[in-house]
Amino acid sequence: MSFIKSHHPVKHLKSFRYAFSGILHSLYHEANFRIQIVITIFAVIGGLYFQISPSEWSVLIIAFASLLSAEVLNTSIENFADFLIPKKSEVVRVVKDLAAGFVLINAVACFLILIIIFGKYLI
Numbered sequence: 001m002s003f004i005k006s007h008h009p010v011k012h013l014k015s016f017r018y019a020f021s022g023i024l025h026s027l028y029h030e031a032n033f034r035i036q037i038v039i040t041i042f043a044v045i046g047g048l049y050f051q052i053s054p055s056e057w058s059v060l061i062i063a064f065a066s067l068l069s070a071e072v073l074n075t076s077i078e079n080f081a082d083f084l085i086p087k088k089s090e091v092v093r094v095v096k097d098l099a100a101g102f103v104l105i106n107a108v109a110c111f112l113i114l115i116i117i118f119g120k121y122l123i
Helices: 004-008 009-031 033-052 053-083 090-122
Strands: none
Touching: 009 033, 009 053, 033 053, 033 090, 053 090
């Protein structure tokens, strides 16, 4: 019976509500997330305008989903680290730098993907 209780539809709906709440928190409080959303919107508009292929859409979706997810994870790590250890700490600095590096790697990959997909249309 615990299996059925743990997969109750109401529980699933609540988990979606919490997830959207987290995304909205990032949207309201994280400037980088807002910038990345704007770039994502421009990429989607470009994809529609240039009628990119389904495989290009797939790569674009995965790239931007990874980038936005990385930004949300980075924010989570930074906030949690600051909560656990509010004073300056070398360990917290390294953890936050690693999380930021994770976002940067995703951002560079997205940029390269944008060049690969849209470069042929813009040159």
